[in-house]
Amino acid sequence: MNPQTVDDIILRALAEDAPWGDVTSEAFLPEHARAQASLVAREPGILSGIGVFARVFELIGDATADTLVADATRFEPGAVLATVEGSARAVLRGERIALNLVQRMSGIATLTARYVEAVTGTHARIVDTRKTTPGLRALERRAVRDGGGRNHRFSLSDAVLAKDNHLAVLTASGIPLGDAIRAARERLGHTTHIEVEVDRLDQIEEVVAAGVDTIMLDNFTPAELREGIAIVAGRALVEASGGVNLDTVAEIARCGVDIISVGALTHSARALDLGLDIEIA
Amino acid sequence: MNPQTVDDIILRALAEDAPWGDVTSEAFLPEHARAQASLVAREPGILSGIGVFARVFELIGDATADTLVADATRFEPGAVLATVEGSARAVLRGERIALNLVQRMSGIATLTARYVEAVTGTHARIVDTRKTTPGLRALERRAVRDGGGRNHRFSLSDAVLAKDNHLAVLTASGIPLGDAIRAARERLGHTTHIEVEVDRLDQIEEVVAAGVDTIMLDNFTPAELREGIAIVAGRALVEASGGVNLDTVAEIARCGVDIISVGALTHSARALDLGLDIEIA
Amino acid sequence: MNPQTVDDIILRALAEDAPWGDVTSEAFLPEHARAQASLVAREPGILSGIGVFARVFELIGDATADTLVADATRFEPGAVLATVEGSARAVLRGERIALNLVQRMSGIATLTARYVEAVTGTHARIVDTRKTTPGLRALERRAVRDGGGRNHRFSLSDAVLAKDNHLAVLTASGIPLGDAIRAARERLGHTTHIEVEVDRLDQIEEVVAAGVDTIMLDNFTPAELREGIAIVAGRALVEASGGVNLDTVAEIARCGVDIISVGALTHSARALDLGLDIEIA
């Protein structure tokens, strides 16, 4: 992650959370009181964002955090993940934002790990999608990696992914899909990966023959997936998407797909329960 | 919501999603192709963020959205919530961001409505917390209102909420809680609401006697809540927090509390399933 | 004050004051010359913004300031309030901006203190208004506190204050004021203070009966203020506004109002005369 991106996210969150300062700390707490706190796991999970958590206090100033557990590590309830020490006002000022970030990231990493575990023994990779929280994609993508997943393209700028709606526009414009793929390849730089989504078996040959790097089989049944993979015959990577959940992902993986994309990793992960227990220095 | 805040969120999301443009649209789609699309509900829910959805296309330009259903309205699967019309490139450019925002907001509104419904017949109000997505608080707070909830303080700047950790600092500093409350009241402007959290019955009298506006009873059992309310005796509003979920909220409400705060409204709501179905103009 | 807000104000001021650098220092002063300077009071007053003054040099770099007197302290002409040491170019680069800020803030604190002193012995509190300098509200509100005043709501977002123009809109819309107050209370979160301004005695009962937290009596004569307070009868805080100046404020306070708001604190305070006397290291 770019340090500037992380700082930008934290500074915006801090500004949002206290446009005029923290009236509680200022009115209640002695200016020079110190506090010491521990970030404690209240449920098991995979850690992500511990550096972001610590950075919140660094940016506030007057408080510092020591991280005791590294990102991508599995922990049990009661584990102490980091400690924070500093001015009581600073610690309480940063508490909520620091928790919001690390809870969200660890929630994503933990959910990702469950998907990754579910496909153990297959060669399928679990990847994320663009269904991320607006403004937090860099953090959420990192959380997916911490959970053992891999990232799909970061943005619309760094790889082609032509989906059903793109194909519909081509159809309406009278442009054969194979021609469009070849023209795109011709226009694009050589580093740009081309992936095309299909939702029917009979579309596969045209797409693969035109020379894509990856073909996405959307909402295929396991039987269709196996048939599709046979048609592709190694000429492109195969990605499965749609209808993927913890109940279905293992069977999909066993069909032999290369990649399984799971929107839920980022759009529906639950914040993990981590708490900041404050003792008094 | 401030229009500037909304625009700022959208523009950042658009930049994040395509730092160098949308290579798929540019390489695949004819420059002058048009598209028409419908925002369709795939599950029932309460709408929130329909104006934000529409604004995404307005900011991109070359596409416009008509909203057919108002925020805070309940809808059924299949309902058409809005239509979009414009350049195919612009519609596909905005699709993901527009969906990410309206799905998240509607998810929160829908979850909030379930809580509000669960306490029907009591005088308890469901309110949110500061456990919001960093950078999106304005949207998420609006979504809570659209779901029939009410907002707690917006930020650390606009009301005092002294929690367990603040109390611990006071104890360590040898400052009696009642004194601290009276001193804060003295220092603060007259419009600043003072709320103090307690987690034991024996703390209530000191807090209420010192003159708070609201007392928060954290993680009290129903029996303790009733006893606490009796002690407060109308001298302050009573807020219940902790251990609140859809199974427990009704019983908590029936204890007679004024306010029930629910972190889950914003930190664990699932994105609602809304889709953009694109036809070709 | 949020440190980020302060830094943002200073950095913008520095950029405004030298979009292309300081041609005088660069063309006139040897690159390695050092300077030492003292911030000296040329008239008596109450100090405010000494940390902001020092922060200017910290942000420029190559110079540092030591503060010798704390904010909210009264000083006499000739008092040395801070010293600055560093590169001559840096000291002279920051001089004007640092002075502009501390002079303005101390001017406000000093004026506020005169009002506060004038109401000594009454229980009235002097508060500011939203008539602050655009972009500098955080600093000016702090200056009011340093002068012994208290802050009214910080912004339109953190408390309701319905004024004559709001009431006029209600009238035109055929909405009784009491109904509007009750509806607002119902819609708003429990931490939001509600204040309503009236300019006639006969409006008071309806407003207070509807349940406001504060009633503002605008441009009332002392006799009317006393009568108004009697009608309110402790059911709400009473704020006086309008026609408040150093000649009238004591009498207004003696009427028994709780709060007196004074726009002049921020909109018409004179910059205090503080100078930077530079010696050569």
Add this chain to the structure above:
Amino acid sequence: MNPQTVDDIILRALAEDAPWGDVTSEAFLPEHARAQASLVAREPGILSGIGVFARVFELIGDATADTLVADATRFEPGAVLATVEGSARAVLRGERIALNLVQRMSGIATLTARYVEAVTGTHARIVDTRKTTPGLRALERRAVRDGGGRNHRFSLSDAVLAKDNHLAVLTASGIPLGDAIRAARERLGHTTHIEVEVDRLDQIEEVVAAGVDTIMLDNFTPAELREGIAIVAGRALVEASGGVNLDTVAEIARCGVDIISVGALTHSARALDLGLDIEIA
């Protein structure tokens, strides 16, 4: 003024004044209520910033302002300077910011006009200084022009002004002032004006002989000013500064100086009393 600069100032002021929206308007006013208002003078003055006033409502949207009087025009109490029409919420949202800006600018223009009037019949010009409100220099400089004054250099970047402190650094560095001036002229671009401040008669010859464009005589008595002007003998423009107020400015002007700089124009002008009278459409 650059339109972007003006917009930037307004947008920051609006954000500062309502980070989370205007709770009063939202809770009290019917969403579709309209309002009409007039900007009315409550005291005589010179108008400045009427376009800024109008732009506030344009940026908020849903309201528009018509300006009836042009900047730099003198008006009497009761004069209607502009009208505003639009959504009641938008009009009330913008009222305070729009007033804060136009009151401040008109206050500066009005004060400037008094100085300009006081020197009528002499050839002295009244100019401002860098003692402006941080962040608002563009507006305040425009206000000075609207009041009939002229602007000194805009910033540290666009002209040299070597003051007492610069001279002290030179002395400490053992650099003769004349040498420093000649070296600066050599290094600087040909469009950069060079002005040097002196506070003693015996410094004048060296400065003028070295080739400055303007010499500033700081805190000179009228007699000294006349003597100084005689020494300069037309070889440079002469600026008087220090001790300038409405009581002294005429005599200073009659000494024959070319320019009189007055810090008070911007650092101590009082906001002019203009009000927004709202009728209901």
Add this chain to the structure above:
Amino acid sequence: MNPQTVDDIILRALAEDAPWGDVTSEAFLPEHARAQASLVAREPGILSGIGVFARVFELIGDATADTLVADATRFEPGAVLATVEGSARAVLRGERIALNLVQRMSGIATLTARYVEAVTGTHARIVDTRKTTPGLRALERRAVRDGGGRNHRFSLSDAVLAKDNHLAVLTASGIPLGDAIRAARERLGHTTHIEVEVDRLDQIEEVVAAGVDTIMLDNFTPAELREGIAIVAGRALVEASGGVNLDTVAEIARCGVDIISVGALTHSARALDLGLDIEIA
């Protein structure tokens, strides 16, 4: 190009070029004077950035441009490429910035076209590098496309390109190159293209065998290029870099490479001579 990126570049350029407004226009030109102007080619070339040119005036306001020639079109001296009409102040305010941008972009497009032309008849593609002007990459990349070239990766984020310095770090760390490539492939998402630079023939087999998408042969002689291509044997794309100029590019292309990267396209292109001829409306 993202419209926001273009606007951001223009607005920054306008602010840089007139922090306090355009004193010439304001002091010299009547406020209501109109002007009409033509963008005229003073030398032959390929157009790029005509939309950016027009957008400058749109953002200034009070002036509009009509584009007469499309980007990527070849033109001769004397060709009228666009016309501008509007307030004389606005036209002159925007002239320099609009010209700076279109001249630079057209210079790049024109130079690119010379390279593209030079390799006609081969299947080599001319691509750019990251040697772009800081802050203007989006514009310069577009100019390369307008000149008939193609873009290499946009940034460090969207494709791997391991260069000599990366390889040196690996060596120092005792990591075999093939292992590093395989590990990177394992870690990276499936859409990320992997390219590795080598500068000796004996490095090729290890790199290609490890599975890169493109191999860059840096500073190879034509003979070495041919030998290298034979070793690669179609297992990866081959990019030539280093020592490429208009004298050498054709021979390099005839060796059979797929891609030729040319830093000069962006780092050393000369601004094309285009002028704005203003008539008076």
Add this chain to the structure above:
Amino acid sequence: MNPQTVDDIILRALAEDAPWGDVTSEAFLPEHARAQASLVAREPGILSGIGVFARVFELIGDATADTLVADATRFEPGAVLATVEGSARAVLRGERIALNLVQRMSGIATLTARYVEAVTGTHARIVDTRKTTPGLRALERRAVRDGGGRNHRFSLSDAVLAKDNHLAVLTASGIPLGDAIRAARERLGHTTHIEVEVDRLDQIEEVVAAGVDTIMLDNFTPAELREGIAIVAGRALVEASGGVNLDTVAEIARCGVDIISVGALTHSARALDLGLDIEIA
């Protein structure tokens, strides 16, 4: 140069170059590998921007640069200008941006020095123009100074320069040029330099008589320049512009002009060839 301006340029360049981080370094390089590098001249030139080069690594963090040669110094091929030491990832992350900036600035300084050298022995000064790279003017102007040139006005805000197009507008508006100059002088502050461009000998007398500070003779032949200078007769500075290149500049200078402005200094300078040679620590 303002440190903030420099930082702003670098941070934008870094963000542009890696919106999502550097995938090559992250996937290829061991997290803890260190690197040491030297900035080496591959051709002779004048150094400019060495501080900017170093600042890139400081802003990235985890790497630092030591500068061995000062700006404005002439160097030979092979000269080591700076060394960099730090984390291998940080060094490679910053390499391209740091080089892009110092190569560009040194290219400008080197070209400027050639012009300055060409006019040695005359009293003409070489100055730049506003034909700078949008967003990089501060750096490019500094590079001109490092090359021995001087800067023309920085922006439209800090000096008047009325060019052919301004004169055309005046003509169309029926305003005599002399009147316009006198009116501008009257309106402008005393520090604002006034320069007017003419392209015919018969325009000179009116312009000079009206009292300009500099007259620009545009596209005059040497003979015309001499005649023009005779007409001006010392009443204003004389600037030559148009048709200036390394072949013509000496003759132009020998005509006796004071200033020669050269757009090519910034709009067509070639990036100087400097390389970063990385060894492994």
